[in-house]
Amino acid sequence: MAEQSAGLPRFVVQRHRATGDHFDLRLEVDGALVSWAVPKGPTLDPTKRRTAFRVGDHPMEYFHFEGVIPEGSYGAGDVVVWDTGTWELRKADEPRAALEAGELHAELYGEKLRGRIALVRRGGLGDREQWLLVHKRDEHAVEGWEPLDHPRSVLTGRTNEEVLADRDRLWRSDLPAAEAEVHLKPSESEVSDSLDALDELGAQGTWHVFGRDLKVTNLDKVLFPGRDDEPPVTKRELLRYAAAIAPTALPFLQGRALNMRRHPDGAETKGFWHKQRPDHAPDWVGAWDNPDADEGETSTYPVMDEPAAIVWAAQFGALEWHPWTSRTDQPHRPTYALVDLDPGEQTSWEDVLVLARLHRTAFEHVGVRAVPKVTGRRGIQIWVPVRRGPSFDDTRAWVEQLSRTVGAVVPELVSWKWEVRSRGGKARLDYTQNAINRTLVAPYSPRAAAGAPVSAPITWEELDDPALRPDGFTIRNVLDRIAEHGDLFRGALQQDQVLPRLG
Ligand code: MN
Secondary structure (H helix, E strand, C coil), X not given: CCCCCCCCCEEEEEEEECCCEEEEEEEEECCEEEEEEECCCCCCCCCCEEEEEEEEEEEHHHXXXXXXXXXXXXXXXXXXXXXXXXXXXECXXXXXXXXXXXXXEEEEEECCCEEEXXXXXXXXCCCCCEEEEEECCCCCCCCCCCHHHCCCCCCCCCCHHHHHHCCCEEECCCCCHXXXXXXXXXXXXXXXXXXXXXXXXXXCEXXXXXXXXXXXXXXXXXXXXXXXXXXXXXXXXXXHHHHHHHHHHHHHHCCCEEEEEECCCCCXXXXXXXXXXCCCCCCCCEEEECCCCCCCCCCEEEECCCHHHHHHHHHCCEEEEEECCECCCCCCCECEEXXXXXXXXXXXXXXXXXXXXXXXXXXXXXXXXXXXXXXCXXXXXXXXXXXXXXXXXXXXXXXXXXXXXXXXXXXXCECXXXXXXXXXXXXXXXXXXXXXXXXCCCCCCECCCCCCEECCECCCHHHHCCCCCCCCCECCCHHHHHHHHCCCCHHHHCCCCCCCCCC
16 A cells, blocks of 8 residues: 655645535645646545636645634635645656646555545636546445545544534635634633733723724723722723633624724714724724615725634724624524613512513414623613524514513503603614614623623523522623533524414
């Protein structure tokens, strides 16, 4: 058997599910990856001839990339390292000359692919040459061998489905290769190292966080007054929280436009909506051009595709993070239906709990998974993950029907009038939030109020806990809660439900 030897150039085959499912065969040649997209994939079966489209050379940085290429980037989809090893040129002395001549013979020393292959150009000269890929009849040939029968990564043992479902790495093909790979799940020690680095900065400086350099300013400025007898919260403490919470909060923000609630002079000053991605944002802060924007409206939104982007938003004075209910690739198709229990002036916390418990019963009754959170202000919201398909009109109508049924049980608590003055101080069950570019605060987002309260996920059982408060969780205690209970909002990430017809 041919032995893999040191010093040979390397090869990789990535299974890449993008617009179409295919395999990318890449051979290391002179410090670049010469590449072919092979729709049916390479095989050990010598009776099969596989079409292979030559695509542009890829940078060596991409060699062992396994993860997700986000929406909006070239090649958006998921990637596993399906095979890798070394290769050796045969029947020629120089690989570039063989490529030029349109005929390349190679010996592969991979984990799945072994033995002699030939790549022969058939036509389509230009930027999408068509080649044929065959496996020779040798001692490694196996008739009937199909790549999709061997789907797992040779690096991690995962399938493409598993990589997509539990994202840990991104490839941002819009950035230079050296900056393109992003780690979404930094280890605890990486996070604590960067928190230490923040503590060591003076009032400003460059903070290296999640692999990015971020210019941070006014670190000792007070952004939130203290609550009760606690000390006030400085910008440094907010940035520290943003970095610590980013790995947990990111899945709720990723791939979505972000509407920022900015209070650059602190929670006690008047805030304002900021939806535009500022031109001075670092290039690794994602951007999305809203195709529906009318003249004079915000057209380019920031997108939080990586943990450092959340820290950037906090540095930019965004004290609250409000992601869109839809993702940027299908902005008219929500991934959540939202129930917003919005208290009026006369609504007590007990009244909010009554409304939340009635909704709990309603969701149990219709068999729909829904996850509640306190807002960090006075209310409770319930997020219902849905499979994409229904429009905002559909989800709004569904939530309205559900909430009107609930509201009819306690008419003394609820008003269906929209003007604050005509509501008589009663609560509003605000189904109108189910509309494009209408947003609710993200789980784990701080709120612009004394003590830096946080919109925190809760369990349904906690509605019966007399200690529960709508603003009881803060940037100072919510991380301990996550350490103890995990992320109680994870159920919202499984966006697979079809809303049933309500009787
Ligand atoms: Mn590809």
